[in-house]
Amino acid sequence: MQLPLSIDASSATTLQSQIVAQLRALILDRRLATGAPVPATRDLGRQIGVSRNTVTAAYDELISEGYLYTERAVGTFVCKTLPDTLIGHAPARPEHRSGSLHRAMNLPLPYGGRGLTGLHRPSAPRLIADFVFGRSDPRSFPEKIWRKLIVECLGGAAERMSEYIDPAGLPELRQLITSRLGPTRGMVASVEQVLLVAGFQQGIDLVAHLFVGTHTPVVMEAPSYRGAAFLFESYGAHIIPVPVDQHGIDVSRLPESRVKLVYVTPSHQFPTGVTMPLHRRLALLEWAAKAGAYILEVDYDGDYRYDGAPLPSLQSLDRNGCVIYLNSFSRSIGPGLRIGYMVVPRDLMRTAVTIKSLMDNGLAWLEQAALAQFVRD
Known part of the structure; x- marks a missing residue:
């Protein structure tokens, strides 16, 4: 996994603090989803050009803050529940943006999707009786x-x-x-x-x-x-x-x-x-x-x-x-x-x-x- 981290070795801010701040921002912006794995310390260190010890210290700090947790012999993950005290200060990423939605609805078909509601059927849970047309009996597949x-x-x-x-x-x-x-x-x-x-x-x-x-x-x-x-x-x-x-x-x-x-x-x-x-x-x-x-x-x-x-x-x-x-x-x-x-x-x-x-x-x-x-x- 490649994370979009940019580390400046000439900055007055320590390397550990830069890693912590950028990872925290990724989590709060939902670019790193809750429960998602983060790279192994050695892999991330190699990616951004810092020592493994520096990445380990940054992960430990985020674990202490409640943003990451570790499963032994499995890996490190984003916590499923984030700290309430800090998440309230993060700007919420809107589900829909009116400007983008307006532009999308004015695109020519098929991209705008006008009139296409119901044409695409996403996967549905298993039904007792399935009357959807266009599907064969899976038992007949050789x-x-x-x-x-x-x-x-x-x-x-x-x-x-x-x-x-x-x-x-x-x-x-x-x-x-x-x-x-x-x-x-x-x-x-x-x-x-x-x-x-x-x-x-x-x-x-x-x-x-x-x-x-x-x-x-x-x-x-x-x-x-x-x-x-x-x-x-x-x-x-x-x-x-x-x-x-x-x-x-x-x-x-x-x-x-x-x-x-x-x-x-x-x-x-x-x-x-x-x-x-x-x-x-x-x-x-x-x-x-x-x-x-x-x-x-x-x-x-x-x-x-x-x-x-x-x-x-x-x-x-x-x-x-x-x-x-x-x-x-x-x-x-x-x-x-x-x-x-x-x-x-x-x-x-x-x-x-x-x-x-x-x-x-x-x-x-x-x-x-x-x-x-x-x-x-």
Whole structure:
């Protein structure tokens, strides 16, 4: 631990007194939290260039004042209860500063957070019955298999762990994805069209980077996933809601004016759950070709069905290169595995990979390698 102490050897104040005063200030300002450990005397002495004895004497003084305490063979810590007589004289650090809060609320989305209340759900205590959507049953996760794959991938991993990975993703995993999409979605795609992303949300963000600017018209299903709507709005999009009926988005209600992007969830519309039939899919593709619009096909829960074969994806029916397909392993394995994938039209792929490299410079290699083994086996 590095503490922000500045010791002046030429000062008339002794070194011990300087250490005591600065540590006391850190504690009273809450920059050193109650219960937090402080560095060992030898380590702090080396850091600030004084003898260990000087640091020990300073710690002893702070212990006598009630700011620090020592646990034998463990270390020295900030007291959980501080001296009442002195803490009252310390200026309280406000929880919220009106100026900072005002500036933050006037930042453009997503930073200001206007309208985003409830979108992010922090970890909650264990519930008797959990009805939160988007999570898989932890009992279904193949923990033993996954642990075995991780260990296998770590063998000889030093070289790969020391390199940056292709921002488009691990080639082996991308190849396996293309092989999987043929029989399950009727898609014929090359490895060069597959781009790995950190789940649905990053995929949507990447599409927003590609198409959305101030006042860009974006069509969304109504109702729809609000995380996507907020994200598009953060780029300045003008959201055009189009109602959903028993067959998905109502193509007859789509605007005649030029639209840049349409967001749909045809396999399992979120949140209604309806599946878009083949005739509606073909009608949507025909409209997109006439309007010059791109379609973002989010294959939400497309891996799940009670019976029957899956319908062909919009991407597999597309003859004009206007569909961007997005799916994620978060739905089948678990949201803790932040790996999704996109199938991008060839003419957009180079730009998409460039944007992706600016976002994160590639996903973690180890998880991709383990997932490739998991899919292969």
